[in-house]
Amino acid sequence: MKDAEQNIPDMMAEIGARARAAAAQLAFAPSSAKELALNAAADAVWAKRAEIIAANEKDMEFGRNKGLTDAMMDRLMLDEARIQGIVDGLRAVAGQDDPVGAVMSEWDRPTGLHIKRVRTPLGVIGVIYESRPNVTADAGALCLKAGNAVILRGGSESFHSSGAIHDCLQEGLRAAGLPEDAILRVPTRDRAAVAEMLRMTDHIDVIVPRGGKGLVGLVQREARVPVFAHLEGIVHVYVDKAADAQKAMDVVMNAKLRRTGICGAAECLLIHRDVADTLGTAVISALVDAGVRVHADETLSKIPGTLAATDEDWGKEYLDMDIAARIVDDVDGAIDHIRTYSSSHTECILTEDDATAERFFERVDSAILMRNASTQFADGGEFGMGAEIGIATGKMHARGPVGAEQLTSFKYIVEGDGTIRA
Amino acid sequence: MKDAEQNIPDMMAEIGARARAAAAQLAFAPSSAKELALNAAADAVWAKRAEIIAANEKDMEFGRNKGLTDAMMDRLMLDEARIQGIVDGLRAVAGQDDPVGAVMSEWDRPTGLHIKRVRTPLGVIGVIYESRPNVTADAGALCLKAGNAVILRGGSESFHSSGAIHDCLQEGLRAAGLPEDAILRVPTRDRAAVAEMLRMTDHIDVIVPRGGKGLVGLVQREARVPVFAHLEGIVHVYVDKAADAQKAMDVVMNAKLRRTGICGAAECLLIHRDVADTLGTAVISALVDAGVRVHADETLSKIPGTLAATDEDWGKEYLDMDIAARIVDDVDGAIDHIRTYSSSHTECILTEDDATAERFFERVDSAILMRNASTQFADGGEFGMGAEIGIATGKMHARGPVGAEQLTSFKYIVEGDGTIRA
Structure with missing residues (x-):
């Protein structure tokens, strides 16, 4: 369904630029601020559970009218127990170690140089997912933990539920003094926004597709942005x-x-x-x-x-x-x-x-x-990595369970003392 | 220039399939065989230096007719000293540690599972480069060291020199009992082959572009295969x-x-x-x-x-x-x-x-x-990583100097004892 009068490429370019600017800030956000933001988001989700369930009601009605299967309706449904699960998930990620800044290895060279390989955020991550509204919280939290800005694009079925959860995540960001644009959500059901995300090489560093064969296939065919492939589990x-x-x-x-x-x-x-x-x-x-x-x-x-x-x-x-x-x-x-x-x-x-x-x-x-x-x-979780955004089946960058650590890159810090190359 | 009657997509698909088959074999090739192949290739390059220089003469003539600049002619030129450099480079990579199979980390879980993260080859690497013929040897050697098959596509200027060096690499592979198709070379100057490589997602796992702005830009615009970006050094x-x-x-x-x-x-x-x-x-x-x-x-x-x-x-x-x-x-x-x-x-x-x-x-x-x-x-080399295929400026997978280790992926090996999940 097309939202009238909306220029999707312009809208997405603006979202992308905001995410890129937030990512530059997040890259050096203190661990404590990220932890605070996620705990505050958890508080907000619990405090606003009635609003979230009301928003979910709208989605359930939409789903019923659309004739979703029982299994899809079940994935879409939120009740207090599931909201508790979302809250627990946010707190669990809040409590995880911050991967950013970790020294992966360091060594000395005969030239006198000391070299460190240090974890950094990847930048801006685009997450495209289907009906489960809890992915909004899970993916937003993991990306933030790893110092990345994220652009979330949930399925049209969970539009209102995801929006209500997203509001809570931004409340958490504000409480921690972090840029609100660190966790952005595509505010339209128009599918053209997905196609646009897949081509936004200037504004998105990696796309994580979470969903069935159709979505993953589309992403693999159309994406110009690198993708952490999540194929089915055969x-x-x-x-x-x-x-x-x-x-x-x-x-x-x-x-x-x-x-x-x-x-x-x-x-x-x-x-x-x-x-x-x-x-x-x-x-x-x-x-x-x-x-x-x-x-x-x-x-x-x-x-x-x-x-x-x-x-x-x-x-x-x-x-x-x-x-x-x-x-x-x-x-x-x-x-x-x-x-x-x-x-x-x-x-x-x-x-x-x-x-x-x-x-x-x-x-x-x-x-x-x-x-x-x-x-x-x-x-x-069973691997001891904490929360995951999915299981990557590709071989580039991330593979297997993708937790916060897999959502990072690295850089080299080289220290000398006026050291020159012969 | 278009080689008459040649069907580029079919030719490249065949090369891709051969590389993929070789990669499956290489993935478990013993370190000793890879080392032997590279040393035998070094021997062959030195033994055939006269043929290589004769082939280079043809390229130099082609370059003169094409009106290449002095700097480009210099990059293209091979003499005995430069061939010695190629030989030394091959021997240096032969002597490096084999990254494949290395245990990157391992840990136990409360469930009784023991988990290891182990380095694996990436698969098939496409290297697209310009006039320096020595890249044929350097890139071929590094990809082989990391257990990858490689498809080399050198510049049209170095067509004959690269071919002569490539013959020596395959001689090394034969001497070690490794599949000849582990190091393949695109046998045409037709530029359509480059465009084809950039789209061969089934047969190539990653493209490494080595060259100026024009090449890197083309690759970044057109590639559907993941790329280790090598931008200029500003x-x-x-x-x-x-x-x-x-x-x-x-x-x-x-x-x-x-x-x-x-x-x-x-x-x-x-x-x-x-x-x-x-x-x-x-x-x-x-x-x-x-x-x-x-x-x-x-x-x-x-x-x-x-x-x-x-x-x-x-x-x-x-x-x-x-x-x-x-x-x-x-x-x-x-x-x-x-x-x-x-x-x-x-x-x-x-x-x-x-x-x-x-x-x-x-x-x-x-x-x-x-x-x-x-x-x-x-x-x-200055970082202590041995030879490099370039300096990656992107953030996905490889970053900074790309040596043999950066040309690998990993997998998880999980061992239990009839262990089941509660």
Whole structure:
């Protein structure tokens, strides 16, 4: 929907310039001010929960009229418990270490120079997301923590909820004496604003897309600004012939069933030919018994309760009570399958054999590789990084869980004493 | 010039696919094989120096016919001494540590997981460069060291020299049992190949442009593949009121005069108002005496021998016996000037005052910031990083000197013991 009379490129250029100016200030904002701003924002969100819920009501009505699915309506919905979650999230980021200014390494040179590599903010981050309104707070907080200005562009469904939360973030910034423009929000539902953001190379340093295939694909096709790619999680679990039966059973069930809707949920099971009749069958039967639709290859689909897989089942992200299953000849067969179908998010090997695990780790090039552990651990919090803005599946700059530290760059500080080069 | 009948997109797609396949192999190539390949390539370059010089003769003739400037002809020219330099460069990279597989950090989690962050190759790197044929060897070697496949696209002037050097690199790869396609070269002068490389997002992970403004600008405008930006070096030296006179004199003279044609050479002198008549005048007079054309602002141009600056002198990369000079009110004035005109490469402050230096370091966001040291140290070798492919001025992924380590990515290796998420 187009807001009448609005010149999107001009509006976005102005937002970009304001963000750039705020970023220059934020780059040297004290840690204490950033912490204060986030705690004050948390206070404001809690104090204004009634307004936020009222704003969310408008979005829910919009969503109902638009015919959103139940799952989408659920993602959109805010109640007091979810607002408490937003408040907790803001306080958690407030309490995290400030990455900016940290000395990553330092060394002396024979010339007498002392060199330090120091973390700096990236600059201006554009976050484009879909219906979950809490991303407004999460992304705004993480970007601020890392000293970046951020331009938030939420989905049109969460327009009012995001606006109400954004007001609280700016209240926090004001309370801390930080520029309000540190956290900006695109104040229109017009999709032309997204296209504009993707081209604003002068004003945005990196785009973080948070959303489904459609959004990520659009961003990857159209963006001229660098992108922290967040593809889907087509997560593979390989049960090697040297797998421990109990560990394999525990890990597969957890990787698939703990939560089916997250990007770290297992979507494809690869089973070594030698254990297909034994452990493989036991694991698949347990999945069937738990209510999972197992889309199995020709051999495995003889196991009662399974479905016959089609070509579309390989490389599919179900995010539901479904899993694909296939026999492979050995670890190299698993590696080949993963290299062909994976989205480079997270893969797991179940084996007691160190050499096999080593081969898997060396030859599979996904952001996160696991051994004998549930893929549901693919999460910044579980990694000990604090909050995350997502899991990057690209290889440039950020990879895996993207927390505050991954939202930084660095510079070199070189100190001499009148030192000249020969 | 268009090679007749050649379908560039098809040719480049084939090259890209071959590079991608080689990269998958290289990712787990042993360090010893990479070292062997580079030493064997060095042997081959020396053994075939006569052929390389003969190939270079053809390029020189082409260059003369094209009317290249003396400076460009000099960059193009290869003789036995320069070939020795190429050989030494290859051996130096061969002897460097292999960054791939290095554990960047590791930690335990309360869940029992052990997490490692491990360096991996980036994948396929596209290097687009201009007339210097030695870049063929330097860039090929560094990319290989970091386990990457590389697609080299040299300038049309160095077409035959680059080809002859490239043959030696592939000879080295064969000697080490590594895929020949690890180092590929675009075998046409057709410029359409460059445009194609910039769009090959499936086959190239990052583009490194090495060359002048024209090339870098083209790459930044057209590239859909991520780029390690290498802008010009518009290097500023700020002489603070608290500068030590002798250090300031030594550093300014070295920063401007040691070599004027490198990207770390000083191009603009900023002088604190309080020392304009004393130290500032002394430094500028010394530059004038050394034969430097000083393009000075209204006040400083009263110093004998200086020229009046025009607006074009601010933010200009002379790469010659020229420097701009301007008075600023204080360190904040210097910071403002730098933020406006700098290319974010290297800047220097001359001061004995720690708080002033701190403010400069905090508020100037260039890749390299120096204090009381010559900007001519802006170099990977001087930083102790070994060879470099250039100095990145962007903030994404690589920044400052780009050596083998900056040509890597990383992944997470997570080990459990049947560990599941609650």
